[in-house]
Amino acid sequence: MISIYNTAIDTVRGVKTQFVKSFVPNEEIAKSLQTYIDAQASFAKSIVQETTNFFTTVAMSIVTGK
Numbered sequence: 001m002i003s004i005y006n007t008a009i010d011t012v013r014g015v016k017t018q019f020v021k022s023f024v025p026n027e028e029i030a031k032s033l034q035t036y037i038d039a040q041a042s043f044a045k046s047i048v049q050e051t052t053n054f055f056t057t058v059a060m061s062i063v064t065g066k
Contacts, residue, residue, distance in 0.1 A: 005048040013041040 016037045024030040 002048055002052055006045055009041050009044045009048070013037055016040075 017034060020030050020033045020037070024033060
C-alpha cells in the first residue's frame with residue numbers, strides 16, 4: 001500500500017527535478033532547489049509512513065479490543 005504513495009511522491013519529485021533542470025540555468029540555485037525538492041519528498045514519505053503506522057495501530061487495537 002505504501003509503495004503506491006511512494007511511487008506518486010517519486011513521480012512528483014521527478015517532474016520537479018526535470019523542471020529545475022530545464023528552466024533554471026544557474027547551477028547554484030538549481031542545487032538549492034533540488035535540495036528543497038528532496039526534502040519535500042522525504043517529508044511526504046515520512047508522513048505516509050507515520051500515517052500508515054497510526055492507522056495500523058488503531059485497527060489492531062479495535063480488532064484485539066485493547
